[in-house]
Amino acid sequence: MNSVTAVIKSVGPKLVPFFKTVAIYFVIFIPADKPSIFGALLKCLPILSLMLFVLLHGMSFGDEYKYSRRILLGLFFCCLGDAFLIWPNYFEVGMLCFAIGHVHYIFAFDFKPLNLRLGAVVGSTGALAISYLLPGLNGVLAICVPIYTTIITVMTWRSIARVQFFEDLWTWSKLCSCVGAIFFAVSDTILAIDKFRHNFEYAQVLVMPTYYAAQLGIALSVVDSKSSKIN
Numbered sequence: 001m002n003s004v005t006a007v008i009k010s011v012g013p014k015l016v017p018f019f020k021t022v023a024i025y026f027v028i029f030i031p032a033d034k035p036s037i038f039g040a041l042l043k044c045l046p047i048l049s050l051m052l053f054v055l056l057h058g059m060s061f062g063d064e065y066k067y068s069r070r071i072l073l074g075l076f077f078c079c080l081g082d083a084f085l086i087w088p089n090y091f092e093v094g095m096l097c098f099a100i101g102h103v104h105y106i107f108a109f110d111f112k113p114l115n116l117r118l119g120a121v122v123g124s125t126g127a128l129a130i131s132y133l134l135p136g137l138n139g140v141l142a143i144c145v146p147i148y149t150t151i152i153t154v155m156t157w158r159s160i161a162r163v164q165f166f167e168d169l170w171t172w173s174k175l176c177s178c179v180g181a182i183f184f185a186v187s188d189t190i191l192a193i194d195k196f197r198h199n200f201e202y203a204q205v206l207v208m209p210t211y212y213a214a215q216l217g218i219a220l221s222v223v224d225s226k227s228s229k230i231n
Contacts, residue, residue, distance in 0.1 A: 011223060014053045015216075021045035022212050040083040046212050047079040050219040057222050068222045070108035075219065077101035092144060099148050102155045105218060109158035109177065119157045126153030129189060136196035145192065152188060156181045159218075173224045180217020187211040 029042050054072045059065055078101035084094035130146045137145050159181035163170045187210035194203035 011053075011057075011220065014056050015049075017052060018046055018049040018216065021049050025208070035087045040086045043086060044079050044082050047075055047082060047215055050215055051075045051079070053219055054222050067108050070104045071218060071222050074101040074104035074108065075215065077104065078215065092140060095144060095148050099151050102151045105181070106151075106155050106158050109155070109162050111158065113161060113164065115157075115161040118161050122153055122157040122160065126150060126156075129153075129192070133192055133196050141196075145196070149192075152185055156185045171224060173221045176217045176223075177221035178217075180214045180219075180221070183210045183214035183217060187214055 025042050025046060029039060033039060051072060054068055054075065057068065059068055059072070061069075077097045081094040081097035081101065084090040084097060126149055130149050133145055133149070134142065159178045163174045163178045187207050190203060190210070191207045194200055194207075
């Protein structure tokens with residue numbers, strides 16, 4: 001699908017559940033409420049809607065859907081992470097789930113082209129983030145957070161590298177995954193600063209919109225994914 005208008009007409013109806021559940025989340029969910037199964041479900045519904053979107057776009061065990069399967073698995077583990085993060089005592093478990101989700105995204109985005117220069121640039125931003133967060137980390141988090149930051153940094157690098165701007169090989173779906181990954185990094189950075197360095201009011205208002213935008217962009221990248229060879 002080369003026409004943006006045609007793409008919107010094609011995928012738009014499949015995204016209605018996502019936008020509805022996002023709206024419901026922001027209307028109903030109150031971060032100050034006690035953790036509950038209802039709160040977890042409310043938070044997970046938009047991601048479940050994106051999983052449905054990926055499935056509706058097409059799914060099989062054939063190689064042509066390898067990319068879609070990896071994105072679906074990434075969404076699944078991120079959804080688990082969303083649920084666990086509702087309960088503060090399960091923060092490390094939630095972070096592990098998200099890390100597994102990012103690994104699936106990394107393998108979906110692939111390592112071709114490698115683009116080591118870009119990797120160095122993106123990696124330096126990840127290193128800066130780790131050095132900034134370290135003073136606020138204690139115990140197991142002093143190990144887990146740097147590892148998680150490294151994983152999401154690699155995911156961001158691979159999402160940008162696959163777009164191939166300068167080779168004129170980019171597609172709108174690759175651009176969606178790139179923008180989505182960047183939003184993911186922004187969302188997690190805000191969350192980490194708020195949790196480990198400087199608490200600020202309404203952090204959730206910034207974290208959740210960027211997070212849902214991130215997952216939307218990554219989910220949209222399955223459109224036309226069959227035309228790209230995944231090794």
